[in-house]
Amino acid sequence: MKKLGFLSFGHWSASTQSATRSASDVLLQSIDLAVAAEELGLDGAYYRVHHFAQQLASPFPLLAAVGARTRRIEIGTGVIDMRYENPFYMTEDAGAADLISGGRLQLGISRGSPEQVIEGWRHFGYAPGEGETDADMGRRHGEVFLHLLEGKGFAKPNPRPMFPNPPGLLRLEPHAPGLRERIWWGSASDATAVWAAQMGMNLQSSTLKADESGEPxxxxxxxxxxxxxxxxxxxxxPREPRVSVSRSIFALVNDTDRMYFGRDESQDQIGVIDNMRAVFGRSYADEPDRLIEQLRADEAIAEADTLLLTVPNQLGVDYNAHVIESILTHVAPALGWR
Structure with a gap:
């Protein structure tokens, strides 16, 4: 058995061929797709976070809205760029969204990916300390966030407060019990994956990785x-960790699927990103029988307990629900995922 979720980048475009022509379209359709995915039996609804782009950005209003409209499905991110985040305010936002959802948040955080502007985190008021890189700063923000989620008091109370205080040092509120164990680190290298394990975070690994051996x-x-x-x-x-990988997977079951993805002969690609040689994983698009055999040979999917299906959100809720249903119906059972 494997948990299956979708991962949406939340693009919008004024193009007449896009079903998401505004930020409003993306936000509202993101909620609707989570509702549809839950009805189909999917396990998770995950959203990308990018700043200065026509994509989903500030995640917590959306996560809270999805939490209020659904009852069972996990709700997560993949990933929040911690270079841009105030861990203290983020702890309050995350706690509120988690409580609204009834404890279903699965937050992916990381140092982040290349952004649309140069050193965009500086515009948010953050800068690396002396001797730090921006990646170091992101990991430092992440460590502070993890500590705050534990819910331990750290702030000295005012002796003459507006409202009565409980005894002892104060913590941030609202506190979401258990959220600390539902934090994932998005890792692009073996070393940061090991660091995430040492920090007690679950692991998210996407379709991009540092090319550390030249292998597929x-x-x-x-x-x-x-x-x-x-x-x-x-x-x-003391607990068992969770590991997710993401893939673009399309079962070609009708003419529309073949029109959109039937010419996809994707292979791994090599590129340079943030001065790092990276390998980008292939997409999978084929008739169900052949697709099943291709996925069966993917070693990383076999190692993970959670698979996130990247969805073409600009094609609209109905088509993306069809993409999800096709995987659940024609692919997942044959692979033992359902």
């Missing part, structure tokens, strides 16, 4: 996951 993407990603699991075991954490 799924082989390198599977090795990364195994290194993470070994580091988790060595750290002695």
């Amino acid at each position: 993407f799924h082989v390198q990603q599977a090795r990364q996951i195994r290194a993470y699991k070994e580091a988790w075991k060595a750290a002695g954490h």
Whole structure:
């Protein structure tokens, strides 16, 4: 059994061919797709976060809205760029959204990916400390966030407060019990995957990874996951970790599917991103029988307990619900995912 979710980048465009022509369209359709996915039996609704772009950005209003409209489905991010975040305010936002959802948040956080502007985090008021890189700053913000989520008091109360205080040092409110164990780190390298395990975070690994051996993407990603699991075991954490991978997967079951994705002969690609040689994983699009065999050979999917299906959100809610239903009906049972 494997948990299956969707991952939406939340693009919008004024193009007449786009079903999402405004930010309002994307936000409202993101909620509607989560509702539809829950009805179909999907396990998770996850959203990308990008700043200075015509994509989903500030995640917590959306996560809270999805939480209020659904009852069962996990609600998450993949990922929140911690270089842009105030961990204290984020703790309050995350706590509120988690309580609204009844404890269903699964927050993916990370150092972040290349953004639309140069050093965009500076516009948000953040800068690396002396001797720090922006990646170091993102990990530092992440560590502070994890500590605050534990709910321990740290702030000295005012002796003459407006409202009565409980005894002792004060914590941030609202506190969401259990959320600390539902934080994931988006890792692009083996080393950061090991660090995430040491920090007691779940692991998110996407379709991009540092090319550390020249091997196929799924082989390198599977090795990364195994290194993470070994580091988790060595750290002695009391619970079992979770690991997700994301893939673009399309079962071609009708003429519309073939029109959109039937010419997809995707293979792994090599590129340079943030001065790092990276390998980008292939997409999967084929008739169900052939698709099943291709996915069966993906070593990283086999290692993960959660698979996030990246969806073409600009094609609208109905089509994306069809994409999800096709995977659940024609692919997942044959692979033992359902």
